[in-house]
Amino acid sequence: MFKIKSEIQFDTAHYLSGYKGKCSNIHGHRYRLIAKLKSETLHEDGQLRGMVDDFSNFKGALKEIEEIFDHKLVIENNDEGKALARKLEDLPNNFDIYFVNYRPTAEEMSRDIFNMLKAKGLSVCEVELFETPNNSCIYTED
Numbered sequence: 001m002f003k004i005k006s007e008i009q010f011d012t013a014h015y016l017s018g019y020k021g022k023c024s025n026i027h028g029h030r031y032r033l034i035a036k037l038k039s040e041t042l043h044e045d046g047q048l049r050g051m052v053d054d055f056s057n058f059k060g061a062l063k064e065i066e067e068i069f070d071h072k073l074v075i076e077n078n079d080e081g082k083a084l085a086r087k088l089e090d091l092p093n094n095f096d097i098y099f100v101n102y103r104p105t106a107e108e109m110s111r112d113i114f115n116m117l118k119a120k121g122l123s124v125c126e127v128e129l130f131e132t133p134n135n136s137c138i139y140t141e142d
């Protein structure tokens with residue numbers, strides 16, 4: 001079994017609707033994302049001979065993930081999230097909101113990112129998303 005991995009980081013704010021406690025405030029993280037692709041065999045001919053995938057292809061897909069999340073405010077697309085977004089839209093700042101259909105926890109975001117990479121045709125086997133240097137979620141379908 002071969003696995004290749006690559007990493008990106010992005011700065012993102014999130015809002016956890018329905019959460020009581022310190023993290024109920026809008027706050028941000030320097031997210032660190034490590035993704036892994038796997039393959040039992042290597043490509044046997046052409047441009048990808050001897051590879052699981054081309055790192056430039058892999059890194060390009062991760063760059064697209066980074067652009068989705070970087071410097072965005074991630075809010076769940078529910079009544080509470082929409083009410084918050086409406087209040088922010090009244091302010092002079094141009095809030096760049098990324099609505100998701102889930103509570104934007106590290107767990108849900110890692111699953112979402114896994115599925116985005118899979119939809120791009122990558123042989124993704126694991127995504128690890130760090131919210132802090134010590135806390136991460138690993139999502140895998142194994």
Ligand SMILES: [Zn+2]
Binds near residue numbers: 014
């Ligand atoms: Zn947080």
